[in-house]
Amino acid sequence: MLTRTLTVALVGNPNTGKTTLFNALSGLRHRVGNYPGVTVEMKKGRAGRGERTFDLIDLPGTYSLAARSPDEMVAVDLLLGQCPGEPRPDVVLAIVDASNLDRHLYLVTQLLDLGLPVVVALNMTDVAASHGITIDAAKLSERLGLPVVPIQANKGRGVAQLSDVIWQAAEREPSRAKPQFPEAFEREIATLTETLGDVVPSLLLRRLLLDVGGHTERRLSEQFGPGIKDRVAAARQRLAAAGAPVPAVEARTRYAWIRAATAGCVTRPNVRPVTWTDRLDRVLTHRFWGTLVFLVLMFLVFQSIFTWARPLMKLIGAGQDAAISVLRDTLPPGPLTSLLTDGVIKGVGGVVMFLPQILILFAFIAVLEDCGYMARAAFLMDKLMARCGLSGKSFIPLLSSVACAVPGIMATRVIENRRDRLATILVAPLMSCSARLPVYILLIGAFLTAGRPWWVPGLTMFAMYAIGLVVAPLVALLLKRTLLRGDTPVFVMEMPSYKVPSVRTVLRRMGDAGGAFVRRAGTLILASMVLVWALLYVPWWDAQGRRYEDRIAAVGADSDESKAINAEWKRDSLLGRVGRAIEPAVRPLGWDWRVGVAALASFPAREVVVGTLGIIYQQGEVDTDEIREAAWGEVGETGLGKALHAARWDDNPQRPVFTIPAVLSLLVFFALCCQCASTLAVIKRETGAWRWPLLTFTYMTVLAYVAALVVYQVGSRIV
Amino acid sequence: MPRLDELPAGSRARIASIAGDAALVQRLMELGVLEGEEVEVVGFAPLGDPMEVRLADTRLSLRRHEAAGIAVDRIA
Numbered sequence: 001m002l003t004r005t006l007t008v009a010l011v012g013n014p015n016t017g018k019t020t021l022f023n024a025l026s027g028l029r030h031r032v033g034n035y036p037g038v039t040v041e042m043k044k045g046r047a048g049r050g051e052r053t054f055d056l057i058d059l060p061g062t063y064s065l066a067a068r069s070p071d072e073m074v075a076v077d078l079l080l081g082q083c084p085g086e087p088r089p090d091v092v093l094a095i096v097d098a099s100n101l102d103r104h105l106y107l108v109t110q111l112l113d114l115g116l117p118v119v120v121a122l123n124m125t126d127v128a129a130s131h132g133i134t135i136d137a138a139k140l141s142e143r144l145g146l147p148v149v150p151i152q153a154n155k156g157r158g159v160a161q162l163s164d165v166i167w168q169a170a171e172r173e174p175s176r177a178k179p180q181f182p183e184a185f186e187r188e189i190a191t192l193t194e195t196l197g198d199v200v201p202s203l204l205l206r207r208l209l210l211d212v213g214g215h216t217e218r219r220l221s222e223q224f225g226p227g228i229k230d231r232v233a234a235a236r237q238r239l240a241a242a243g244a245p246v247p248a249v250e251a252r253t254r255y256a257w258i259r260a261a262t263a264g265c266v267t268r269p270n271v272r273p274v275t276w277t278d279r280l281d282r283v284l285t286h287r288f289w290g291t292l293v294f295l296v297l298m299f300l301v302f303q304s305i306f307t308w309a310r311p312l313m314k315l316i317g318a319g320q321d322a323a324i325s326v327l328r329d330t331l332p333p334g335p336l337t338s339l340l341t342d343g344v345i346k347g348v349g350g351v352v353m354f355l356p357q358i359l360i361l362f363a364f365i366a367v368l369e370d371c372g373y374m375a376r377a378a379f380l381m382d383k384l385m386a387r388c389g390l391s392g393k394s395f396i397p398l399l400s401s402v403a404c405a406v407p408g409i410m411a412t413r414v415i416e417n418r419r420d421r422l423a424t425i426l427v428a429p430l431m432s433c434s435a436r437l438p439v440y441i442l443l444i445g446a447f448l449t450a451g452r453p454w455w456v457p458g459l460t461m462f463a464m465y466a467i468g469l470v471v472a473p474l475v476a477l478l479l480k481r482t483l484l485r486g487d488t489p490v491f492v493m494e495m496p497s498y499k500v501p502s503v504r505t506v507l508r509r510m511g512d513a514g515g516a517f518v519r520r521a522g523t524l525i526l527a528s529m530v531l532v533w534a535l536l537y538v539p540w541w542d543a544q545g546r547r548y549e550d551r552i553a554a555v556g557a558d559s560d561e562s563k564a565i566n567a568e569w570k571r572d573s574l575l576g577r578v579g580r581a582i583e584p585a586v587r588p589l590g591w592d593w594r595v596g597v598a599a600l601a602s603f604p605a606r607e608v609v610v611g612t613l614g615i616i617y618q619q620g621e622v623d624t625d626e627i628r629e630a631a632w633g634e635v636g637e638t639g640l641g642k643a644l645h646a647a648r649w650d651d652n653p654q655r656p657v658f659t660i661p662a663v664l665s666l667l668v669f670f671a672l673c674c675q676c677a678s679t680l681a682v683i684k685r686e687t688g689a690w691r692w693p694l695l696t697f698t699y700m701t702v703l704a705y706v707a708a709l710v711v712y713q714v715g716s717r718i719v
Numbered sequence: 720m721p722r723l724d725e726l727p728a729g730s731r732a733r734i735a736s737i738a739g740d741a742a743l744v745q746r747l748m749e750l751g752v753l754e755g756e757e758v759e760v761v762g763f764a765p766l767g768d769p770m771e772v773r774l775a776d777t778r779l780s781l782r783r784h785e786a787a788g789i790a791v792d793r794i795a
Contacts, residue, residue: 063746063749063750064745064746064749066745066749068742099776100775100776100777102751102775103750103751103775103776103777106749106751131776210745211745212741212742212745213741213742214742246741247741247744247745247748248737248744248748250745250748251745251748251749251753252748252753255751255753272775275776277778278773281761281762281771281778282762285761285762285764285771286762287762287763287764287765288765290764290765291765375780378780379764379769379771379780380764380765382764382768382769382780382782383764383765383766383767383768383769384766386768386782392769392780490740490742490743490746490785491769491780491781491782491785492743492746492747492750492779492780492781492785493779493780494750494777494778494779494780495771495778495779495780496778497776497778
């Protein structure tokens with residue numbers, strides 16, 4: 001029995017249930033490993049029972065070990081034990097889809113070249129059975145020379161047995177059975193081994209010869225000099241002449257071996273049954289119906305974000321107001337009370353308020369991704385994206401950016417072509433992220449809901465998202481025509497079979513997103529809110545040296561005079577002075593200095609705008625009883641909503657600040673502006689250079705200003 | 720010999736040969752697009768490109784210019 005720690009690498013095609021198996025084996029706890037120079041992450045967890053535990057590493061889903069980029073190479077390096085700081089795996093756990101066995105075994109045959117014990121987890125046996133496919137696992141195991149364990153990862157079936165088999169495999173010699181390549185090919189490998197010596201693992205030599213323009217070719221020619229490329233090219237020519245052309249020889253050899261191995265252990269019906277995926281794809285990828293379903297689905301997602309979250313928002317709002325009134329009743333007026341109520345509770349509370357919407361949006365994204373619809377969305381959108389120089393593969397990262405640009409930018413790792421990837425990263429922050437929701441909901445709720453037809457809020461919301469959907473591809477096109485010019489990359493995408501989404505996966509995605517949002521609310525946003533509060537609080541004495549709080553106490557907090565005193569305080573505060581100084585710049589957008597200050601304060605994190613508006617406007621409206629009693633049904637009825645309605649220009653008390661053109665100009669500004677320090681930080685991390693976040697920040701700010709200017713100037717002439 | 724991208728939706732064919740950029744041919748073959756395999760054209764995206772094809776239980780989205788390198792014998 002082994003006494004050392006066993007390391008197991010989990011490998012498989014995308015959409016095989018790999019993550020589900022990882023979770024089933026390792027429970028909920030895991031950590032994420034990052035590797036320098038590349039953008040892939042590998043999850044690590046502990047699995048097994050009793051003394052027979054092992055470290056499990058979840059490698060990114062892949063169809064093949066033919067690495068085309070540094071990112072794809074990480075998995076190969078890890079399997080070869082060439083990843084710094086990581087031990088070489090003792091066992092490779094390959095998960096395959098029983099309903100599409102031959103194709104999934106392709107990767108397994110490549111894993112055999114590693115010389116490590118391989119265990120095959122035969123997943124989705126239930127799906128295969130429903131298609132009339134039966135697999136004799138024992139016979140298949142014998143033919144492949146590998147342990148084969150039938151499992152149903154989503155139901156946890158066979159998982160315990162799998163752990164035992166992994167341990168048994170670690171104690172045995174790895175299998176020697178594997179596809180035999182033509183003699184001509186093996187001769188070329190022998191010649192290459194002589195040339196390069198045995199420092200290069202044999203798997204890499206095979207990849208060098210087989211992957212035309214692949215990453216192994218690039219790496220080894222850096223290591224051994226460019227002469228290697230000529231040698232490999234000559235070898236490939238000889239192979240083509242010998243009837244074993246690269247790359248076809250690999251697929252032909254492996255698939256022939258797989259077919260021989262599976263013959264007799266897999267029985268399929270003579271006539272392939274019509275599956276649910278066949279039926280669904282007839283509608284969902286149909287030119288007309290598919291597009292209709294897609295648009296209706298997108299509209300429904302956004303309308304439900306608007307309606308379903310209301311009860312929860314009401315609850316959070318009530319809790320926040322209750323906390324403020326308790327503090328106001330118990331603590332004496334002064335800087336500390338003001339900091340706690342106006343800075344901390346209102347600031348963070350106003351942000352947490354939007355947690356329900358974020359959870360609903362992520363639930364939708366997780367469901368669409370898990371059930372297999374995301375690939376259909378990419379299919380439907382591909383031509384449109386291609387016209388703008390991108391591909392359908394950019395659609396998923398961009399759609400994820402609708403939730404948050406940070407995971408969206410990280411999701412661009414699926415794009416193999418570096419130029420496409422950069423273009424997608426640079427336009428991802430244009431997509432309307434969940435942090436923009438607060439300002440959309442506040443403004444649409446306060447000004448475009450009450451007294452208007454039921455579809456106005458949903459449609460305006462849809463329009464805000466549509467701005468991103470239209471502008472991002474246009475900017476991408478511009479980038480692909482100028483800075484990022486080059487050839488079109490390979491675009492072949494698998495359309496996975498539809499499946500019922502796993503509740504666990506969906507809840508996990510919601511939990512991750514909600515957790516990340518709350519953490520941001522707790523740190524970056526809280527810091528910004530406290531800073532904004534301080535800049536609005538200082539100085540707390542007027543020109544005559546009297547404390548504003550004493551003056552308010554003298555006239556009574558609920559009186560109209562107190563509102564006037566508060567307005568004076570905010571106007572003469574540090575931030576108010578800055579705001580008035582920049583007012584000439586934001587006036588053409590239809591904003592007064594208060595709105596300008598709120599926009600300025602939200603550059604580190606755009607969620608801050610709602611809290612800042614709250615601090616600026618709600619200050620004069622300290623009617624705790626009314627806030628406590630107020631129904632949160634309509635945003636326009638809240639204290640902040642009412643305060644915005646009541647807002648007037650300083651130089652013309654008859655003129656409302658928030659006219660429809662001004663509201664739209666503010667909405668458009670927030671839709672297009674890059675007010676997110678985290679996004680810029682992640683762009684730096686993903687691209688490895690400061691010039692890309694700088695470019696993103698500059699172009700988005702200019703774009704937002706110009707668009708808001710146009711909206712207000714045109715809008716105020718129409719209305 | 721017709722090319723895969725020329726077939727109408729719903730038609731079936733047998734793959735005769737695969738040509739094109741090496742990276743593209745390699746990816747296609749890894750996914751099971753091989754000579755002699757039967758392929759069905761499931762349909763075309765709204766703007767006529769890409770196309771969805773099915774080989775056994777694998778469904779692929781292919782751009783028309785990528786499918787243009789695949790020569791086929793039509794079955795139905």
